[in-house]
Amino acid sequence: MDEPDFRFLAEHAFDMICEVDSSLVMSYTSPSCEQLLGWRLEEMVGKGPDVFVHPEDLPAVAMAHEALMRDGYDRSPTVVRMRTKPGGYKWMEINARVVSKPADKQGYHVVLVMRDVGFRRERAADSRSRAAQGDSRASTRGAHGQASSEWDECFYKTFRLAPVPMFIATQPVIGLVDVNTAFSDTFGYSAADVVTRTAVETGFFSRLQHERLIATIKTLGYAKNLEVDVRHHDATLRHCLASAETISIHGQRCILAALQDLTEQRHADGDLIAALESVMSDASWFSRAFIEKLAQVRKRNGAGTLAAELTDLTQREYEVLSLMCKGLGDSDIAAELSISSNTIRNHISRIYDKIGIHKRGAAIVWARERGVSVDAGHVEKPAGNRRR
Known part of the structure; x- marks a missing residue:
């Protein structure tokens, strides 16, 4: 990531983003x-942890630094007390990652992401204190402040523990602010891998998909079930549905975005279509009941999300597709409709282009999912924006 990009994301993050050198001196x-x-x-630059970290927590910082030099990233966050300017200390959770310097500079630097976790510790201490004393009185904090703190804690816990991969990013650029545990487990990226970097810079979204998601949210205010390919940390692609809402x-x-991983389902569908294609040179042996059952299974598994519908086909294309569903080959369809085989092949090619499918077996299943009739007699396309 370029220096201006890093600074832009850091300046819009609600967590504290720091850069330190190999001696942990703040830059x-x-x-x-x-x-x-x-x-x-200017009050922090040029100073080390001994100035800002509680003396009792400095050994924990030293241990975390040693592990960071060995592994390159934090295997678990470090929680320490940081000195505040007004006096006193705040409990801060720190994630760190080593980042190499450009070739024209020496050594490396460390990016730190710090989050205030004091409210969690305070509430835990309050709960223990009330339980020990049997005190059921309300907290001395104002009702509004308490509700706000409880809501922050509830949101944070829900985000962290959600079984669905989720991330929080800044707008208008999708600069990653945080990811939950399910995201790390599913895609292999830790929070230190992605925080302060854009989705494109991290590599899990392509630039085109990044722009699609931004455009959708800008237009609608949200995104729902947007098909995206997410690049896993090991460079493999995961097929997902992305949904997102704007929050403050x-x-x-x-x-706030959630991702549903459909990779295994897509693989299963692909195996099914491949098997279907291997025998579709002579589809006449397929019974109508079999085709309908296959279409029902695919619909239950989430197929049929293509934007194309039957109304996008002309009457003639619909007739050709219906005869394909009956198991007729190109020459038989040509005879049935009294037109040339070349014309039939042109119709089939246009059908494939419109529905985004380029294999006969997949086209038949697509048609049956949408109720294409294979009854004998005249074939009439369903009403809609009919095209000639």
């Missing part, structure tokens, strides 16, 4: 640092 911190701890950028977090306009 950059995002504006959220002043909101969380009260320190300005600490005043920052963001996207």
